[in-house]
Amino acid sequence: MLAASEPIAPARIAAVLPSCNPSQVRAIIDELNAEYAEQRRAFEIWEVAGGYQLRSLPEFAPYLRQIQTTRPLRLSPAALETLAVIAYRQPVTRAEVEHIRGVDAGAVLRSLLDRQLIRIAGHREVAGRPIVYATSRRFLEVFGLAKLGDLPALRAIEALGEDAGEVETASAAGKDAPVDPVEEDDDADLPEIETAPITH
Amino acid sequence: MPDPLERAPDAIAREWSSVGDSGYAVKLAIFEGPLDLLLHLIRMNEVDVTDIPIARVAEQYLEYLELMRELQLDIAGEYLVMAATLAWIKSRMLLPPDPSAIAEEGVDPRAELVARLLEYQRFKEVAAEIGERQLLDRDVFAAHAHGVDPTPDAEREIEVGLFELVDAMRRALARGGHSGAAHEVEIETITVRERMLAVMETLASREACEFEDLLAGDTPTLTRALIVATFLAILELTRLEAIGLYQGIDELGVPRGPIHVRRRGDAGDLGWQQRVSELM
Numbered sequence: 001m002l003a004a005s006e007p008i009a010p011a012r013i014a015a016v017l018p019s020c021n022p023s024q025v026r027a028i029i030d031e032l033n034a035e036y037a038e039q040r041r042a043f044e045i046w047e048v049a050g051g052y053q054l055r056s057l058p059e060f061a062p063y064l065r066q067i068q069t070t071r072p073l074r075l076s077p078a079a080l081e082t083l084a085v086i087a088y089r090q091p092v093t094r095a096e097v098e099h100i101r102g103v104d105a106g107a108v109l110r111s112l113l114d115r116q117l118i119r120i121a122g123h124r125e126v127a128g129r130p131i132v133y134a135t136s137r138r139f140l141e142v143f144g145l146a147k148l149g150d151l152p153a154l155r156a157i158e159a160l161g162e163d164a165g166e167v168e169t170a171s172a173a174g175k176d177a178p179v180d181p182v183e184e185d186d187d188a189d190l191p192e193i194e195t196a197p198i199t200h
Numbered sequence: 201m202p203d204p205l206e207r208a209p210d211a212i213a214r215e216w217s218s219v220g221d222s223g224y225a226v227k228l229a230i231f232e233g234p235l236d237l238l239l240h241l242i243r244m245n246e247v248d249v250t251d252i253p254i255a256r257v258a259e260q261y262l263e264y265l266e267l268m269r270e271l272q273l274d275i276a277g278e279y280l281v282m283a284a285t286l287a288w289i290k291s292r293m294l295l296p297p298d299p300s301a302i303a304e305e306g307v308d309p310r311a312e313l314v315a316r317l318l319e320y321q322r323f324k325e326v327a328a329e330i331g332e333r334q335l336l337d338r339d340v341f342a343a344h345a346h347g348v349d350p351t352p353d354a355e356r357e358i359e360v361g362l363f364e365l366v367d368a369m370r371r372a373l374a375r376g377g378h379s380g381a382a383h384e385v386e387i388e389t390i391t392v393r394e395r396m397l398a399v400m401e402t403l404a405s406r407e408a409c410e411f412e413d414l415l416a417g418d419t420p421t422l423t424r425a426l427i428v429a430t431f432l433a434i435l436e437l438t439r440l441e442a443i444g445l446y447q448g449i450d451e452l453g454v455p456r457g458p459i460h461v462r463r464r465g466d467a468g469d470l471g472w473q474q475r476v477s478e479l480m
Contacts, residue, residue, distance in 0.1 A: 142335055
């Protein structure tokens with residue numbers, strides 16, 4: 001895990017370790033994490049983007065930021081909103097993103113593509129063959145998600161109308177939301193697509 | 201007891217001008233767009249999003265736009281479109297129901313706007329929620345040892361390849377590739393198929409070569425047409441799985457460095473040639 005530059009899949013760990021098969025990897029990782037917690041280590045193993053990665057504990061971020069050599073991650077509200085729309089509605093066209101957010105999305109999409117948080121997933125087979133966007137593997141890594149299904153549930157429309165006046169509680173309430181049982185359109189809000197790399 | 205709706209515009213104006221006085225006009229662009237601004241106004245008015253007092257909100261909305269103008273903020277076109285939408289809804293609400301429009305009877309002219317607002321609101325909320333996660337390179341940092349040769353893991357097939365490829369082609373076009381002067385008429389007979397064969401020939405003697413070297417070719421007088429044809433040839437060969445495109449990744453897992461073109465299978469494997477012939 002230390003030598004790998006990206007999350008390493010259980011199958012690869014097992015391939016390197018003859019004594020261990022992929023199904024055992026998770027148990028071993030859990031064991032290691034328990035050990036790290038007990039010894040109050042500064043790191044733990046995360047399951048992200050279909051693999052495992054050794055990461056620092058959040059409480060050490062203020063120190064690590066000072067020695068950070070890479071550009072710190074900054075995501076504007078516009079970037080986060082756009083990412084959210086793409087994550088829950090993918091594959092999605094630029095026009096669809098703009099319709100939901102009510103503003104031009106060109107610059108934000110370019111910036112997200114540059115940062116490899118989203119990818120072009122092909123074309124929609126309609127007039128004009130617009131490009132469709134999807135989230136990338138990097139998106140899962142940055143947001144610490146093992147898979148897309150681990151995204152928090154979108155709040156149901158009905159729940160929104162009731163307390164639209166209370167912003168403060170809005171995001172907290174979202175966490176307890178049911179997995180959209182009353183979703184009107186049939187678009188699955190949490191598509192269970194794995195972000196498979198495009199093979200050339 | 202003053203109507204809260206009466207006070208709202210003043211409160212907004214104060215909030216805005218106080219920031220304006222500090223000279224940071226840019227900071228005023230706190231709204232992510234007209235939908236965000238509308239949600240804000242609805243909260244200020246303490247009304248239900250499903251029952252918007254449209255005349256009041258439309259008026260406040262326009263006051264906001266006026267304020268933005270005074271503060272010399274650029275008002276994006278979307279804000280004006282929304283202003284027009286609000287005006288339209290307002291007029292529809294004022295008009296007595298049109299008896300001839302039976303189909304629309306009972307349909308609240310606000311319905312579509314309300315649906316959009318609710319939809320936007322849930323994405324805004326979930327965006328804030330995912331923004332609070334422990335994000336890589338902000339809250340948590342991945343541990344990785346340097347100095348270990350990470351091959352073959354470091355070179356994997358690229359995931360977001362299109363832009364890197366186009367970038368590489370742009371560089372190749374900038375380097376060579378005179379466009380063929382305007383007054384000269386050259387008849388070039390370059391075919392993609394020809395370039396495909398040339399690329400495979402280059403790769404016959406070597407396992408791999410750099411993508412940009414292939415585009416640069418060996419002729420100093422490389423024309424744009426040749427570069428473009430070669431680029432298309434490489435894409436086609438990749439699709440036919442005769443070659444693969446690889447790029448190294450840096451320690452953050454971001455593809456970086458030169459793109460390599462690699463032959464798939466043996467040099468003697470001529471299956472790809474058959475596929476080329478079949479296709480072209």
